[in-house]
Each structure stands twice: as C-alpha cells, then as structure tokens.
Amino acid sequence: MKTYKNIKEYKNSFQKTSKMVELGEQIELINFYERLLLQLDSYIQQINSDNFWQILPYILGLDSKFVLLEFYIETELEEDYNPKEIIKNIEKDYELLNQEYCGYFINEKPHSSIIFKIK
Numbered sequence: 523m524k525t526y527k528n529i530k531e532y533k534n535s536f537q538k539t540s541k542m543v544e545l546g547e548q549i550e551l552i553n554f555y556e557r558l559l560l561q562l563d564s565y566i567q568q569i570n571s572d573n574f575w576q577i578l579p580y581i582l583g584l585d586s587k588f589v590l591l592e593f594y595i596e597t598e599l600e601e602d603y604n605p606k607e608i609i610k611n612i613e614k615d616y617e618l619l620n621q622e623y624c625g626y627f628i629n630e631k632p633h634s635s636i637i638f639k640i641k
Contacts, residue, residue, distance in 0.1 A: 550605035586616040
C-alpha cells in the first residue's frame with residue numbers, strides 16, 4: 523500500500539479520475555471533482571493541533587467521495603449514465619464506504635475506529 527508524503531501526491535493519485543471526467547466531458551462531474559479538491563485544500567490549510575479531531579472526519583469524508591467518484595467513473599463511463607445520479611449516490615453513500623470495506627453490514631454498528639467517524 524502506497525503512503526503519501528504530501529497533499530500533491532494524494533491528489534495525483536486521483537489524476538486518473540480527473541482525466542476520465544474531462545474525457546467524458548461531463549461538466550457536472552468536473553465541477554463536483556473540483557469542488558472536492560477546493561474543500562480538501564481548505565481543510566488542509568485550516569488543520570492544526572487544536573482542531574485536528576474536528577477536521578479529520580471531513581477529510582476522511584472527502585477521501586471517501588474521491589474513491590466513490592473514481593469507482594463510478596471507471597464502471598459507468600462506458601454506459602449511458604446520469605452525472606447527477608452519480609453525485610447523488612456519492613453524497614448518499616460516502617459515510618458508509620469504510621464500514622462496507624471493513625466487512626460491516628450497513629445496519630451493523632462498526633468498531634469505534636476513527637475511520638468510521640466520517641462527515
């Protein structure tokens with residue numbers, strides 16, 4: 523598993539998503555992706571030792587949104603899809619992504635790990 527040394531490396535890991543969105547010429551997805559990047563930059567600039575625990579859940583939430591966006595683009599660009607529906611699904615599902623990846627059912631209470639504390 524790759525670890526990131528800085529925010530630039532993290533963002534570069536989603537360059538595939540950026541290029542796929544641009545190739546698909548879906549303005550809604552491009553705007554959504556760019557909004558996520560701006561929000562991430564804002565949280566990174568704000569975070570410090572006093573507010574770390576308040577901001578980290580938002581950064582984890584953005585990470586989940588990036589992962590879901592990449593998933594939808596990879597699986598749905600070849601088919602006829604609705605960008606607004608993809609964004610709606612991402613906004614609905616992102617908080618449960620880590621829970622599902624760790625094998626918990628949606629109605630099951632996960633462990634108290636920080637990765638489940640997403641906003």
